[in-house]
Amino acid sequence: MPSLQSFLPGKYRVLVIAVAAFFFVSVGVYTLNYVLLQNVERDARGINAGGKLRGYSQQLAKAVLTLSHESAAGDPIQTSQAQISEAYLAFDLALAEVQAFAAESQDGPALELANKLDRQWQPLRDAAIMLLASATPEQAAVEAAATLSNTRNVRLLQLADDLTREQERLAADRARSMRVLQSGAITVALLMFAFVVVHVARRLSRSDREAEQARRETTDILRTVREGLFLIDRNGTIGTQRSEHLARVFPHPLAPGDNFLVTLAALVTPETMDSARQYIGLLLNERVKPALLADLNPLQRVQLGQAGGSRAKYLSFTFQPVRDGARSGITGMLVAVADVSQEVRLERELADAEERARSEVALLLDVLDKDPADVRRFLDDARAKLDGLNAALRDVTPDARAYLTTVTKVFREVHSIKGEAAALAIGAVAAQAHRFEDELGALRHRRTLTGDDLIPVATGIGHLMQELAKIDAVISRLAAFAQPAADARAQAGATxxxxxxxxxxxxxxxxxxxxxxxxxxxxxxxxxxxxxxxxxxxxxxxxxxxxxxxxxxxxxxxxxxxxxxxxxxxxxxxxxxxxxxxxxxxxxxxxxxxxxxxxxxxxxxxxxxxxxxxxxxxxxxxxxxxxxxxxxxxxxxxxxxxxxxxxxxxxxxxxxxxxxxxxxxxxxxxxxxxxxxxxxxxxxxx
Amino acid sequence: MKARLLIVDDSMVIRNLIARQMLDERLPPIDLVGLAGDGEQALAIALSRKPDFITMDLTMPNMDGEACIERLAEVLPGARIMVVSALSDKATALRAVSKGAHGFLHKPFSEEQLVVALLELMS
Known part of the structure; x- marks a missing residue:
């Protein structure tokens, strides 16, 4: 089961605890309010009951006095009796309320006052009950009751006043403590609220600052890095962020949401594209070691633009898997694009230089075991033939038939040079002549030839001349080592x-x-x-x-x-x-x-x-x-x-x-x- | 326990060359379980002797290396296969790896390159 901590990332924990505390404090304040309001209500009832005692006491005294007058005058007394009955019962009820309030409040003075009231009341109550016992009570008992009522009424009024004051004091005390408590609780709640607000605000502002800082740094990196960088997801969809250098390296627009593989397919051969798909599949499936994959990347050198042209551009694409966490699966890839044209050109130049050096050594070895006089004779003959061909090219009549005759003549002479070069095992010249023959062969099978068709013929003669010149240079150097012998032999050969x-x-x-x-x-x-x-x-x-x-x-x-x-x-x-x-x-x-x-x-x-x-x-x-x-x-x-x-x-x-x-x-x-x-x-x- | 190795190559010279390097002290102890001259032989030996590691030529008679790798990936998925081939283009290597090979060594190779490649395969 996921722990609470996993539900509450660190930055939210304090906030949640603060809100919970605020909630509990609020509930506490509400409960306190509720209890205190109940007490206020009871206090009000008690004070009210105290007031009623005064009223009923007065009412009773007045009814007893009236009955006394009616009894003396022989008038009917039923009305007064009814009022007495009503007043004493009401006084009883009010007294019970007062007593209950005093008992609940457990206030000494209130209890004492309630007891005094009860003691003062009981004789009056007995007298009232006695007046009601008969429809024609005795005059003496009536008089005695009236006297008692007068004296006790004053006393009861006094006690009821005292009790009311005491109750009011109690209620005031309670109200004061209630205000204090409420103010305290509300202060606590406000403080907590303030704490939450300040905390959240601080946290938000800090994370805003951090996010801004991170954004600025990311922008700086993406603006400065000398590589074209962008992200693709598992399906090849291009992300929104990329380095500025990308636009300089990669001439095709890469819009966020485009598919990288589709863009790539337009740039490379279908075979390379197949390999690229396979490669990206391998990167995603995680079975193969990254070191092995680095060697297999088919996009390490992708040529853009004209094949073989001087402006050909070479790009290198490398792919780095992107994961959400160290242990989670690959979610996409960081693609790095670099322009490697310069490297490729340097490599080519180096390879060419090596090839030249190697072919010059081969040429030297070819020539070394030949008789310099033989080679010299071959060179002279070949050069004479080529000079003759150049002259023929120069003087050719502008006519398709003459062009064909000239090409055929060139072909025959080149073939002859090839045969001699092969006999002397001078591979470089034989190979050059063979290549030239290929070109001439193609011309000979044309239906009609134009003057322009002779341009590559002149170039081919030039190349062959260059090969001969290389050998000439080698021979001259060699000849310097063995001048006398070579001279002798050359002389013999000439005659x-x-x-x-x-x-x-x-x-x-x-x-x-x-x-x-x-x-x-x-x-x-x-x-x-x-x-x-x-x-x-x-x-x-x-x-x-x-x-x-x-x-x-x-x-x-x-x-x-x-x-x-x-x-x-x-x-x-x-x-x-x-x-x-x-x-x-x-x-x-x-x-x-x-x-x-x-x-x-x-x-x-x-x-x-x-x-x-x-x-x-x-x-x-x-x-x-x-x-x-x-x-x-x-x-x-x-x-x-x-x-x-x-x-x-x-x-x-x-x-x-x-x-x-x-x-x-x-x-x-x-x-x-x-x-x-x-x-x-x-x-x-x- | 010794690492069990099967060498697959149609050239006896290459087979022997690889077999000789088994004694290199940098490599763990190796038990050579077989030498095969083509893919079919390789498959038969692999099934009966269950090698842990296989060096695999690509261009061979009867069943070529790619087809053999594909079959081995099905029948002996635990075996780690290193392609040893003169076919040096990346497309071939990629195909072999996507069919189940775990490493690639180009011919011609030096003894040092072979040992390093085997160490890498066995790590």
């Missing part, structure tokens, strides 16, 4: 690359083939045959550097089948790739790349030509198999089903074809479906 240079190129290409095969989950064994061919012309070496990687990549990607496919076809799981460089009998050079893969599927190629819209179906149908195969060396034809970093853009063989023409080589292709493919390049003797 007639010897077997050493060819061997290095071949090793690089082997590594490329193995890397591509491993990326595609294929198994491949590479055989190279490089008999002493002596010095080879720079033109051939250029083809080895730029064209051979494309042929090898092409063989691994398109020729060699996946392990399972080879098994099904009854071949060894490991595909074979043979690269031969040999002198022909007439002193010319011959380079061949042979794989034992699936060969060239002419039907598939025909289908592809038609489907891609490269040529009209009728034209394709009219072409010989030989012509169809020859299209492999045209830009944009590939038999790979999807684009990867390694192949599928239909550009590798295009590069080889162009190089063959430039270096004066004859390009031949031999293939048997499901058996092999061989590319051969032949150079006549110089």
């Amino acid at each position: 007639h690359p010897g077997d050493d240079a060819v061997l290095q190129t071949m090793q690089r290409i082997q590594r490329l083939a193995l890397a591509v095969a491993s990326d595609l989950d294929k198994k491949v064994r590479i055989e190279t045959s490089l008999p002493q061919v002596g010095a080879i012309p720079e033109a051939v070496h250029r083809l080895l550097r730029e064209g051979l990687p494309q042929l090898v990549r092409n063989a691994v990607v398109h020729g060699i089948e996946a392990v399972a496919e080879r098994r099904d076809a009854g071949k060894q799981e490991e595909g074979r790739l043979r690269i031969e460089l040999a002198r022909s009998a007439d002193g010319g050079l011959e380079l061949s790349v042979t794989d034992d893969g699936r060969g060239i599927d002419v039907h598939a190629l025909r289908r592809r030509l038609t489907e891609d819209g490269h040529r009209p179906a009728a034209e394709v149908a009219a072409m010989s198999d030989r012509d169809v195969v020859a299209t492999l060396f045209a830009p944009g034809v590939s038999t790979a089903a999807s684009v990867s970093e390694h192949a599928g853009r239909g550009m590798g063989l295009d590069v080889v074809g162009a190089l063959a023409r430039e270096t004066g080589a004859r390009l031949r292709l031999a293939s048997t479906p499901r058996a092999y493919t061989r590319f051969t390049l032949q150079w006549s003797p110089a």
Whole structure:
């Protein structure tokens, strides 16, 4: 059962006790009044009875005298007798009242006076009774009664007067004490009332002061705090108080009574919103430890505004459960909103800086185990190509067809740069070129191109140039360490690359083939045959550097089948790739790349030509198999089903074809479906 | 009485890694009641051997971690479950916790992180 104390919080206890005391005092005063008023009434009756005694005594004396005269004159006396009877009975009654009053008041003098009255009265009473005993009383008895009546009447009047005075004195005494008591009680009651009023007033004023102080402090806190603070109840309804900072942090109006979750839903993705609902549910259910929940808050970083834009704003929302008391349940939550954009930007910048440092280290490591002369040559070639492309962009005829031709040219050169970069294992450049290819690929499939479409092409060339410049810087620094050796080798490479240079190129290409095969989950064994061919012309070496990687990549990607496919076809799981460089009998050079893969599927190629819209179906149908195969060396034809970093853009063989023409080589292709493919390049003797 | 622990992970390496840390002197005495490689095994072992604590991978064959946590919350509500997962997004962690997990440890973790997480789970 709840105790009284729980019903009477401290600040009301004194008030209730004071009111109860006031009530009891009031009841006491009322009771006293009631008793005293009864006494006053009795006093009045007593005084009244004293007065009656005088009247009846007079009346009796007068009646006895009249009877005496009537009896002497022989007149009838019945009337006088009736008056005597009436007066003596009334006197008896009044005397009884007086006696009762005296007995009740227990006042000595009053009692004595009453007794004296009784003693004086009894003989007169006897005489009166005797006069009434007969219709014709004796004259002598009448005379005696008249005499007695005269003498006693005076005495009785005297005594009645005395008694009345005594009663009046008693009543006055009582009235005085009654006034004193009443005044006292009323004073006490007034004092208590005053105490209650003063106490309540003081308490009210103190609690007003405290409330005002608390309100002022709360306002100060809410105005000063550098966080957006507001309260929500269990249903997400927003409370009336919030910090001033909230309006600065949170651009959306949050009106009291709105639902926070509804406002939030407009700002975040549906997935984040689901997580947020789940999270708030967990906060309310109290089963999960707060420390764990702090880590799970999905609203620690909410992005507002343009995604990725420089003006993007990030807010952090944190939630603190609110309870009525330490042991009671959660009634709502304090939501704190902070702008963490600055933090996020700093983190991003730090991460970018780390990424740059990391990629520069990776670049350095990429380049360190390469021959600086190879890398330098690659850089020079690549830069020359890019400069050429920039010039082509600058001078392009303003015409959709010319735009497309230019984009295709850029694509081919970038693809070539990618192949060489991959062969040299310069990942950063290969990746940049691959990204650029993606953009160019999208442009090539547009129906019409405008001048604006070439802007990202120029930017892409710029980015690729930047990557090359980074490597250039690294190489220059490295070169400073080993200047003489590098000079010697560069010189040798510039004139007639010897077997050493060819061997290095071949090793690089082997590594490329193995890397591509491993990326595609294929198994491949590479055989190279490089008999002493002596010095080879720079033109051939250029083809080895730029064209051979494309042929090898092409063989691994398109020729060699996946392990399972080879098994099904009854071949060894490991595909074979043979690269031969040999002198022909007439002193010319011959380079061949042979794989034992699936060969060239002419039907598939025909289908592809038609489907891609490269040529009209009728034209394709009219072409010989030989012509169809020859299209492999045209830009944009590939038999790979999807684009990867390694192949599928239909550009590798295009590069080889162009190089063959430039270096004066004859390009031949031999293939048997499901058996092999061989590319051969032949150079006549110089 | 020793704390009864069940380790659930489809990687033997991870299972052994967690099991090895049981001897860390900061942890209370632990009785390893089982090692499970998927959710179904975990459920079977949990039902027969009633572990007090469970470490739970999320991506597993047969029955994944989330489904297993949900079932365990029904059949063995007293057990405290710590998710040990490489899925590091908060949404996954939140889902796991709302289904009944009591803690979350991201893979890869250091031995120190594992011990601290286990202490937290057992406190």
